[in-house]
Amino acid sequence: MAVSPGGTPDPAIEPLQSQPAAHTPEPGSDSRAGRLSFCTKVCYGIGGVPNQVASSATAFYLQLFLLDVAQIPAAQVSLVLFGGKVSGAAADPLAGFFINRSRRTGSGRLMPWVLGCTPFIALAYFFLWFLPPFTSLRGLWYMTFYCLFQALATFFQVPYTALTMFLTPSPRERDSATAYRLTMEMVGTLMGAAVHGLIVSGAHTSHRCEDAALPGRIPVSPDATRLYFIAATVVTVTYPVCIALLRLGVKEQPEPSGPASSQDLSFLAGLVLTVRHPPYRKLVISFLFISAAVQMEQSYLVLFCTHASRLQDHVQSLVLTILVSAVLSTPLWEWVLQRFGKRMSAFGISAMVPFAILLAALPTAPVAYVVSFVSGVSIAVSLLLPWSMLPDVVDDFQMQHQHGPGMETIFYSSYVFFTKLSSASALGISMLSLEFAGYKAGACKQAEEVVVTLKVLIGAMPTCMILIGLCILMVGPAPKVPSQGTSCQQSLRRRTSYSIA
Structure with missing residues (x-):
């Protein structure tokens, strides 16, 4: 996670997913050989x-x-x-x-x-x-x-x-x-x-x-x-x-032999089809903002504690607080997803908004630890939610277009590509703002403009991006989800083709 959106889900190899017949034993029919x-x-x-x-x-x-x-x-x-x-x-x-x-x-x-x-x-x-x-x-x-x-x-x-x-x-x-x-x-x-x-x-x-x-x-x-x-x-x-x-x-x-997909598509042709699918477009655009906000919150925490507050000696403890709370809250969010639905769970991401602003306004140690704990809880749901919603989007696309299983690879790999590109742009542009504010590399004390910029990067910017992302995510109807039997095999392949990096 570094807790990053690091991690990063990765696409499975296309022919591996174009052989569904080889991996379709009945659920619960595990033989000793397997x-x-x-x-x-x-x-x-x-x-x-x-x-x-x-x-x-x-x-x-x-x-x-x-x-x-x-x-x-x-x-x-x-x-x-x-x-x-x-x-x-x-x-x-x-x-x-x-x-x-x-x-x-x-x-x-x-x-x-x-x-x-x-x-x-x-x-x-x-x-x-x-x-x-x-x-x-x-x-x-x-x-x-x-x-x-x-x-x-x-x-x-x-x-x-x-x-x-x-x-x-x-x-x-x-x-x-x-x-x-x-x-x-x-x-x-x-x-x-x-x-x-x-x-x-x-x-x-x-x-x-x-x-x-x-x-x-x-x-x-x-x-x-x-x-x-x-x-x-x-x-x-x-x-x-x-x-x-x-x-x-x-x-x-x-590799087992199996029938190839009857509707193989090139990556570019498949990408054009996926970005034209409205639920996928909405999911990607919303998490472009949310994932970039989470990345900024993580990346600038150490700099903020070092140069915009007197929390240098607490940096290690604050980082561990974020990660431990994220790991421990993940099972809770799994239960919330099942009990109250995915859209309701999305509001958990907004929990870090008031606390991020509070940290920028009042950078004391007790406030910082509370903010770190709440941020870890919010980061957990921000990492879990897109990989829970993306299978629904893929199933909705499959019901409408009836393309082969290779489309799952395109959905996942393109989502990873877009979110990584979003994080790169957010980090690159925000770091330039420190240059314009007069950040002096290696200096013990930074100018007041740098301190204000770090407060904006740790508080105002993530807040705005999270709120924009949530507004986009909540607009319009949710994708239709097929019955469990219809999508069992597709869900299996998706679950085994990404990581939490």
């Missing part, structure tokens, strides 16, 4: 931990590192964040395209992509936190490695999540494996914020500025560089360790 051992499920879940650890750490701490440790201008940080998010968005359809055309090897067709991406993504993440000896081209350095990290993370996550369909032919066992994966990814999200934050917390305490005579830039502390180096090394090591366990404990099953 059962997965506890060890296999745990090892499969562990495989998703590194990406969540790395994504959580970058979501909360990358901006602070680039501005106050690497000390590159805010305008360049804006380009780094925008370029990285765009590269991750563009990699989603590209990953499906290339993996779709790869050949099966002795290790399978998906596992080689996971194994092949691991060393490169680990190196990209490590160098993302490395302080090069030169200063003039640091912006280009971090742009390069952040783009590589985002793109490689997508090329890792797409085959990893699609691997669910090739663990066993049993739907029940696939659901169980998915539950293990989601649980381990939640653990990884907490680990990323906790471990990285605990290690680097000494680099951003209030004591570092006590000896600074002037409010201007102070030299980079060797301790800060060392702490970020240690944190990057710890997270980097999780990649080979966890993927080794994945490889040892999980075996990709051969």
Whole structure:
């Protein structure tokens, strides 16, 4: 989650979904041959931990590192964040395209992509936190490695999540494996914020500025560089360790043969059809605003606590409060969705609105902890709701157009693409506003204009975007939902093809 919308649901590979006949055993008809051992499920879940650890750490701490440790201008940080998010968005359809055309090897067709991406993504993440000896081209350095990290993370996550369909032919066992994966990814999200934050917390305490005579830039502390180096090394090591366990404990099953879809469409042609579908259009546009608001709330919390309030020593605790409340409230929101409906649950997102404004107006420690807890609860429903509503939209489209199951891939991958692009634009533009306000990289004390800008970015901007998104979501009728028997098989494939990253 970093809690990000990180995570990020990824499209399944198209031919994997164009063979429904191979995965249609009766519910509850699990044969012993199709059962997965506890060890296999745990090892499969562990495989998703590194990406969540790395994504959580970058979501909360990358901006602070680039501005106050690497000390590159805010305008360049804006380009780094925008370029990285765009590269991750563009990699989603590209990953499906290339993996779709790869050949099966002795290790399978998906596992080689996971194994092949691991060393490169680990190196990209490590160098993302490395302080090069030169200063003039640091912006280009971090742009390069952040783009590589985002793109490689997508090329890792797409085959990893699609691997669910090739663990066993049993739907029940696939659901169980998915539950293990989601649980381990939640653990990884907490680990990323906790471990990285605990290690680097000494680099951003209030004591570092006590000896600074002037409010201007102070030299980079060797301790800060060392702490970020240690944190990057710890997270980097999780990649080979966890993927080794994945490889040892999980075996990709051969692809079953089945009839191809009779109505195969290219991605572009399918995209045109999906964006013309009114319920999908409404869902995407509304969550473009909501997901961007959540991303801004997460990304600017650490900066706000460091430069717009006296909460530097509480940053780690506030981040953990957000993540823990989000994880613990997810089962509650699942129950609310079932009991009161999805539209009623959407109002839970608005809970953070008054508290975000309160934090900007009264930045004290007690208020900050209350705001963090409520924000975590709201973030949980903002992450859960679109992936609960999107299957209804897809089913509504299928009832009207009768296209093959490959359309599900297009719906999911295009939604991921649009939301990532929205987050990239929001972070890029908002970071430019700090540049215009006169943010001085590495300075202990920022100008009053910067403090006001951070209050707007943490309070007013997310509030406006959440309210706009909710208004769009509530306008018009909800999509028609078919009977459970009609959509059982489609829902199974959708549940096993995305993650909470």
